[in-house]
Amino acid sequence: MDRENEVRVWDPFVRIFHWGLAGAFLLAFVVEDHNLAIHSWAGYTALALVALRLPWGLVGPRHARFSDFVRAPREAFAYAGRALIGRAERHLGHNPAGGLMIVALLAAVPLLALSGMAALAVEEGAGPMAGLLAGLGHRGGEWIGEVHEFLANATMALVGIHVAGVLVESLVHRENLVRSMITGRKRRLDASEREATEPASPDRPGPRVSH
Ligand code: HEM
Ligand code: HEM
Numbered sequence: 542m543d544r545e546n547e548v549r550v551w552d553p554f555v556r557i558f559h560w561g562l563a564g565a566f567l568l569a570f571v572v573e574d575h576n577l578a579i580h581s582w583a584g585y586t587a588l589a590l591v592a593l594r595l596p597w598g599l600v601g602p603r604h605a606r607f608s609d610f611v612r613a614p615r616e617a618f619a620y621a622g623r624a625l626i627g628r629a630e631r632h633l634g635h636n637p638a639g640g641l642m643i644v645a646l647l648a649a650v651p652l653l654a655l656s657g658m659a660a661l662a663v664e665e666g667a668g669p670m671a672g673l674l675a676g677l678g679h680r681g682g683e684w685i686g687e688v689h690e691f692l693a694n695a696t697m698a699l700v701g702i703h704v705a706g707v708l709v710e711s712l713v714h715r716e717n718l719v720r721s722m723i724t725g726r727k728r729r730l731d732a733s734e735r736e737a738t739e740p741a742s743p744d745r746p747g748p749r750v751s752h
Contacts (some may be wrong), residue, residue: 550604553603553725568583584658587654603634610643631716631730640671707719
């Protein structure tokens, strides 16, 4: 695509974070407990990446900020409904439905990693929580492994919906969002798209101004 018609949307940190998180999560999921060293280090990597992403959501550039894309769930579901019938407005940053999914994923991954550390502590007596959970013993803590497994599958279900959402959105707006998450660039909003998504400014009254 013509680079003149594109703008930078995702900064390098967001892109490295995203593909690092996707890789670490999928690696941990595939390896399961067959190789606990690789499994737990992939899980710690995912946790560390989310821990770095949270402050970036407060101080990072415009489209990395939570204030740019976290909306009320009602708005997110309304947007998803419009996307499914091909009538959703195009956003330069994350759309409201994507924003809700990002919040869900950023909450699910740390819970999953913490439950994994707890499972490692009770089943193997190892890892950072070993001392803390020593009192539970192997049998008393069996349920923690079940919780970890449930959270792993629930998070994978979220990831499936996330990727399906990316594909639907790419089709609705005829743009390749996966490529954008690699290059950081997206097609500019044209004037009518800008009107539909951006708040009013003094030189350009937008649709939210009422007289
Ligand atoms: C390999 C399959 C995946 C693909 C193709 C994919 C694709 C994408 C794309 C295109 C975006 C940007 C969406 C937009 O334009 O608004 C995105 C954002 C995001 N994805 Fe994925 N994703 C994948 C896997 C994952 C996994 C496994 C996770 C987490 C466990 C994840 C978590 C996120 C998060 C947190 C964001 C927001 C990025 C940010 O602003 O920091 N993704 N993904
Ligand atoms: C965040 C990404 C992670 C994912 C996607 C993930 C996923 C999984 C999956 C699918 C299993 C197999 C469950 C089963 O069928 O029994 C498993 C087991 C296990 N995971 Fe994780 N895990 C993650 C993080 C961690 C971390 C950070 C640790 C420890 C430091 C950990 C420790 C364990 C242990 C000890 C088991 C065996 C549990 C049992 O047999 O009851 N996991 N994990």
